[in-house]
Amino acid sequence: MTSPLEPKTFPHLPTLKGVHIKTAQAGIKYCDRTDLLIISFDKAAEIAGIFTQSKCPSAPVEHCRNILSHGRARALIVNSGNANAFTGKKGKLAVEQTLKAAADQLNIAENEIYLASTGVIGEPLNATRIIDALPNMINDTVENTWLEAAQAIMTTDTFPKIITQSVDFGGDKITINGIAKGAGMIAPNMATMLSFIVTDAPISSQILQKILSEKVSTTFNSITVDSDTSTSDTLLLCATGQTEKTLKPLNDIKDPRYVPFAEAIENILHNLSLQVVGDGEGARHLIEVQVKNAKSKNDARCIAFSIANSPLVKTAIAGEDANWGRVVMAVGKAGVEADRDRLSIWFGDYRVAVNGERDNDYNEVVVSDYMKKDHIVIKVDIDLGQESATVWTCDLTKDYVEINGDYRS
Amino acid sequence: MTSPLEPKTFPHLPTLKGVHIKTAQAGIKYCDRTDLLIISFDKAAEIAGIFTQSKCPSAPVEHCRNILSHGRARALIVNSGNANAFTGKKGKLAVEQTLKAAADQLNIAENEIYLASTGVIGEPLNATRIIDALPNMINDTVENTWLEAAQAIMTTDTFPKIITQSVDFGGDKITINGIAKGAGMIAPNMATMLSFIVTDAPISSQILQKILSEKVSTTFNSITVDSDTSTSDTLLLCATGQTEKTLKPLNDIKDPRYVPFAEAIENILHNLSLQVVGDGEGARHLIEVQVKNAKSKNDARCIAFSIANSPLVKTAIAGEDANWGRVVMAVGKAGVEADRDRLSIWFGDYRVAVNGERDNDYNEVVVSDYMKKDHIVIKVDIDLGQESATVWTCDLTKDYVEINGDYRS
Numbered sequence: 125m126t127s128p129l130e131p132k133t134f135p136h137l138p139t140l141k142g143v144h145i146k147t148a149q150a151g152i153k154y155c156d157r158t159d160l161l162i163i164s165f166d167k168a169a170e171i172a173g174i175f176t177q178s179k180c181p182s183a184p185v186e187h188c189r190n191i192l193s194h195g196r197a198r199a200l201i202v203n204s205g206n207a208n209a210f211t212g213k214k215g216k217l218a219v220e221q222t223l224k225a226a227a228d229q230l231n232i233a234e235n236e237i238y239l240a241s242t243g244v245i246g247e248p249l250n251a252t253r254i255i256d257a258l259p260n261m262i263n264d265t266v267e268n269t270w271l272e273a274a275q276a277i278m279t280t281d282t283f284p285k286i287i288t289q290s291v292d293f294g295g296d297k298i299t300i301n302g303i304a305k306g307a308g309m310i311a312p313n314m315a316t317m318l319s320f321i322v323t324d325a326p327i328s329s330q331i332l333q334k335i336l337s338e339k340v341s342t343t344f345n346s347i348t349v350d351s352d353t354s355t356s357d358t359l360l361l362c363a364t365g366q367t368e369k370t371l372k373p374l375n376d377i378k379d380p381r382y383v384p385f386a387e388a389i390e391n392i393l394h395n396l397s398l399q400v401v402g403d404g405e406g407a408r409h410l411i412e413v414q415v416k417n418a419k420s421k422n423d424a425r426c427i428a429f430s431i432a433n434s435p436l437v438k439t440a441i442a443g444e445d446a447n448w449g450r451v452v453m454a455v456g457k458a459g460v461e462a463d464r465d466r467l468s469i470w471f472g473d474y475r476v477a478v479n480g481e482r483d484n485d486y487n488e489v490v491v492s493d494y495m496k497k498d499h500i501v502i503k504v505d506i507d508l509g510q511e512s513a514t515v516w517t518c519d520l521t522k523d524y525v526e527i528n529g530d531y532r533s
Numbered sequence: 534m535t536s537p538l539e540p541k542t543f544p545h546l547p548t549l550k551g552v553h554i555k556t557a558q559a560g561i562k563y564c565d566r567t568d569l570l571i572i573s574f575d576k577a578a579e580i581a582g583i584f585t586q587s588k589c590p591s592a593p594v595e596h597c598r599n600i601l602s603h604g605r606a607r608a609l610i611v612n613s614g615n616a617n618a619f620t621g622k623k624g625k626l627a628v629e630q631t632l633k634a635a636a637d638q639l640n641i642a643e644n645e646i647y648l649a650s651t652g653v654i655g656e657p658l659n660a661t662r663i664i665d666a667l668p669n670m671i672n673d674t675v676e677n678t679w680l681e682a683a684q685a686i687m688t689t690d691t692f693p694k695i696i697t698q699s700v701d702f703g704g705d706k707i708t709i710n711g712i713a714k715g716a717g718m719i720a721p722n723m724a725t726m727l728s729f730i731v732t733d734a735p736i737s738s739q740i741l742q743k744i745l746s747e748k749v750s751t752t753f754n755s756i757t758v759d760s761d762t763s764t765s766d767t768l769l770l771c772a773t774g775q776t777e778k779t780l781k782p783l784n785d786i787k788d789p790r791y792v793p794f795a796e797a798i799e800n801i802l803h804n805l806s807l808q809v810v811g812d813g814e815g816a817r818h819l820i821e822v823q824v825k826n827a828k829s830k831n832d833a834r835c836i837a838f839s840i841a842n843s844p845l846v847k848t849a850i851a852g853e854d855a856n857w858g859r860v861v862m863a864v865g866k867a868g869v870e871a872d873r874d875r876l877s878i879w880f881g882d883y884r885v886a887v888n889g890e891r892d893n894d895y896n897e898v899v900v901s902d903y904m905k906k907d908h909i910v911i912k913v914d915i916d917l918g919q920e921s922a923t924v925w926t927c928d929l930t931k932d933y934v935e936i937n938g939d940y941r942s
Contacts (some may be wrong), residue, residue, distance in 0.1 A: 208856075246856075247858070449656070528845055
């Protein structure tokens with residue numbers, strides 16, 4: 125069943141010069157659907173990346189981390205169905221075999237090839253499936269769309285996640301296209317989340333990395349589906365510099381084009397991360413948790429995640445129940461400074477609790493009506509300082525249990 | 534529906550001299566069931582206690598903490614249906630009113646009366662319901678049983694939790710009776726867990742506190758249902774000293790009676806905490822997570838709780854799926870030292886992964902059969918040190934979501 129939070133329409137993503145998209149049915153796990161994606165660049169693109177914080181990362185993540193300092197990419201190869209994680213020597217071998225075959229056939233260097241895998245962990249990945257599919261994909265003259273790219277990397281996602289934005293880049297127009305996949309194991313840092321963003325603007329890898337590192341904290345690192353962190357999270361940002369008219373490279377943060385471009389990337393990351401949460405496994409409601417006036421930024425984030433990861437808060441929202449008592453519980457268990465008698469809590473615009481007790485104006489009928497909305501905002505004022513944080517999550521429904529109780533079968 | 538993990542039989546708890554148990558239907562929230570319990574002592578009992586670590590504790594918890602240094606108790610008054618938590622000044626007033634009425638009627642001091650409340654949070658508790666029920670309870674000459682006491686404090690529990698043990702106390706027999714309630718919001722430290730343990734042995738409050746503080750860490754503070762921590766957790770241990778024959782008080786840890794008594798308390802706490810987990814909301818499987826050979830005790834505990842709190846691990850167990858990939862994921866997200874390529878994982882006696890990949894001898898049919906058992910043991914060898922930890926949890930089922938999605942309605 126498709127998430128009720130699926131966007132009403134999908135944007136059309138323009139083609140980017142010198143960027144080739146190919147998808148295929150490699151039969152890695154799924155039947156009757158694409159599960160392999162290659163995005164290749166005619167000329168080496170500048171690249172930046174951020175990866176899972178898991179202490180047990182997948183073999184592809186280790187490869188990407190190893191080559192990132194090189195800063196150039198000619199191809200991204202992504203498969204769904206198998207994460208090639210916790211596969212030991214076999215996993216490393218599958219990475220090596222894939223790299224060798226792709227480097228030979230695309231005639232590029234192995235350290236210009238980025239790999240990402242998503243799906244079941246612990247099962248050996250049969251690299252032959254990928255290698256056998258490469259020749260047809262590379263030789264096929266028909267290009268696939270960005271939408272098809274997003275579809276090929278889905279696992280338990282119920283809809284593809286895509287976005288595009290054009291940016292005024294010092295008087296010239298540049299384009300940014302992005303895709304993502306998410307679903308379960310979405311938590312900071314990064315989650316079972318894959319996202320690939322490509323712009324035709326000319327931007328150095330150092331600048332790309334700076335922007336990505338800064339903007340990820342309030343976007344992809346501020347979402348959680350189930351507090352579980354994947355072994356495979358990969359976020360890559362590529363800049364081809366292949367605009368119609370040749371533009372001067374951006375490699376200085378004082379360049380006036382820096383801020384609008386960085387803001388556009390933030391917007392792309394924000395939008396994709398909300399699509400990921402909105403398609404959290406079994407999600408029926410998007411939950412935005414705003415924590416205000418905490419003593420420190422870290423306290424604010426800690427409380428916000430404590431609320432967003434609380435199974436009792438998430439099941440209450442699934443039940444469309446304005447159970448602010450559970451919000452208090454989650455504030456209390458966060459373990460950082462909070463004073464019960466100074467707390468105020470809102471659902472949407474409705475203040476339900478103030479100074480440690482139920483708001484006298486609390487109207488259960490009105491608030492219950494609000495709880496039926498797709499997007500629920502929980503605001504908590506800690507009243508101990510001036511720092512804030514916002515995180516996003518989804519509700520915890522029976523469908524989450526259903527999906528994850530027989531994901532492998 | 535009763536948990537399939539309910540004990541097959543309930544033990545008979547002997548009456549303890551000078552201890553009076555009274556239960557009543559006070560109509561605090563529930564109809565047609567008891568919701569109020571008084572345990573009173575003819576002579577002041579020695580008492581020790583441990584309470585929730587929540588930064589937003591309930592009004593009764595604050596009261597108990599305030600009087601604990603006094604170390605003597607004449608009565609415990611416990612209600613279910615309303616936790617009197619996050620109820621601000623009204624909550625404090627309800628505590629004061631209850632204390633005053635009980636002190637007057639029982640003719641004892643307010644600092645000898647311990648209160649505990651469990652149920653919905655954020656709703657004002659109507660103390661009148663309790664106060665009005667007191668006279669009949671106090672004057673009733675019919676005593677209730679320990680089983681009835683355990684029943685009166687249940688919320689979403691599906692079975693009452695009771696245990697008794699007799700101990701050789703330097704050649705004399707003493708008895709320890711314990712009751713508990715749990716269900717949701719069970720996580721360290723303490724959870725929405727109430728437990729009251731009474732012995733007829735003569736033991737000083739200092740000794741009781743020492744034993745309780747030590748033994749709680751491997752018992753009630755090593756269980757988790759949903760990682761949520763309640764505002765109301767209360768564990769009290771009382772010693773009346775009212776044995777048939779007058780015994781010499783135990784007030785020195787070098788007393789040879791200390792160790793067997795402390796071990797008996799540990800056993801009581803262990804047994805009750807497993808009953809609590811086995812009755813976790815919607816639980817169908819008890820999960821024991823053993824982490825071996827971690828670098829430090831703290832690392833071992835951190836990894837064990839990361840596994841035990843992972844929704845993806847817990848839904849896999851609900852689906853009777855030996856999905857050890859998710860166990861690896863949970864090890865990785867714990868954030869403490871772990872080396873993927875040194876990890877080994879067992880389900881029961883079956884090693885499923887070794888040195889970072891699937892065990893060659895892994896037999897899915899045999900392991901799948903094991904996963905049908907009530908009690909699942911997940912063992913993880915980190916192979917980086919010598920420290921261990923064990924925690925217990927239950928699986929995450931659709932019933933958990935059902936129960937918590939409409940708990941208030």
